[in-house]
Amino acid sequence: MASLEDGYSIGQLAKLSGVPVKTIRFYSDAGVLPERDRTAAGYRLYGEEDLARLELIRTLREVGVNLATIRTLAERDLRQVLALQLRAVETQLTALQRTRAVLRATLERGRPSETDLRRLNSLGRLGAAEREALMDAFVAEVGGGNRARERWLTELRKAMVPELPAEPTIEQFDAWLELAELLADEDYRASLRKDDSGFWERRDRDEEAGAGFEGWREANGEITRTVLAAIEQGVAPESAAAVPIVDKVVTLLAGMYGAPDPGPEFRRGLSRGYEEHDPRATRHWELVAKIQGTPWPHPDTIAHTWIAEALRAHPA
Template structure:
């Protein structure tokens, strides 16, 4: 229990085990405001200040800065500690990555200039850097089209996955290449031009059925993959009814009245002009995630592209 008039700094130091200079500094910067002063001018503190001093010491030990402690006031301490926990976990992840890359580099033998550049690039792999990269990508590729920006926003995690805590050299190189690719102005411009008519028709629409599109896309891929699994060659007669179903689904998605030679030419041209960098993009994602390449979607659309080339008209008009 505190003396009637309160604790002096010397008494607080003896009770807390902290040096007088440290307590005086905390008081001067406002994290431990004095309660009163004696007639001789000595600072006085209460029982609650002794408890707060212990809290300050604990927060400083886990890395909370003095400005945050000073502003804590009546704010939720749980929130402050939760934020600090996330900070510590982020720092640990960064250290784990650095350790993994250093270890893999040393295991390869004499470090090269490429190894040094790779190590120098580790700072570009944090969550904040990834979010900034995707913010810029969505903004530029979206081109002000709200429907396309919403679609890209939903793909953020898929398009730029986070590295595992202990990445391989191959995963690290894939992430760095992916970051360069997504920052490439020409690549962004190509993606912005692709399907521009499709997105222009949906600009400023608040009720675009993205879930419906995903289901249609899943059905398209599933239909083509079933054909692959059954060994149906894209150029065979057996592929025609399957392709008819696929094209009918694509026509529905694109708002086309019906399947026909003109629509099939448009689809074929889109496949032929598809930027190979987009394929590389998803290949890099697979490397970062350590998932098989090519993925089912790529296999499905490769089959569809080949079937369209072999069957330029639907059976009803062939």
């Protein structure tokens, strides 16, 4: 058995950390801060590492981490514990910076309104955990069991729900809230799940055959480059000069969709798809651009807007 000289008693640890003895005892009994040893008299003993762990536990509890998750820390070394604590503190600082930015912007606008109060009450929805949970649900529902679409959405998840800057403007904050509401919208999810379902069924079969997204990305990139070059040259979508460009785009799209004949029927289907495209999907990416402070519209959006107009002007 160890002696009290070999470590901190629970009372000493409480004094050093500022955490009540009762709380430390609860953490030890729950397995999140197991004592290092016990004296012959049965007193719990803790070491220097336990002092650091206790501070981390307190920090993690303040940001809502449950005890089951914290319990795994007992199996990690001090460096891992300190790294986790650093991340937790940085998360807290970022949350405080955002709160400060929103409060400052609200006060600068004059008398606060009910909208301002709702905005402040929504600050808790901006954490990394909330963002991840939102995207988990979105990917699962929109993917609809199609592995190819789920994989594609997983690759895009960070782009689809970007993190707010540490000090967002009111416009960026409102864009994030609107985006969160959009992603949680059941009707929007159902619309995306239905959109291009035939294409994703084919992609799923290709996945089973071992084909990846590389060919799809290359074709999509070539379409965007081709159309943007035409726009830069001043080619209007309704002009005769647009015809060979549309033909090339249709051929590339036919390859992506696995259509054996890029003829009039396929073109009409493409045109119909553009007409039925849910405008909320475009709004989604516009909100992403607002949050990130990047130019809008995106080059892909510009290109596909041109294609939609060109297909209407040249149906066959």
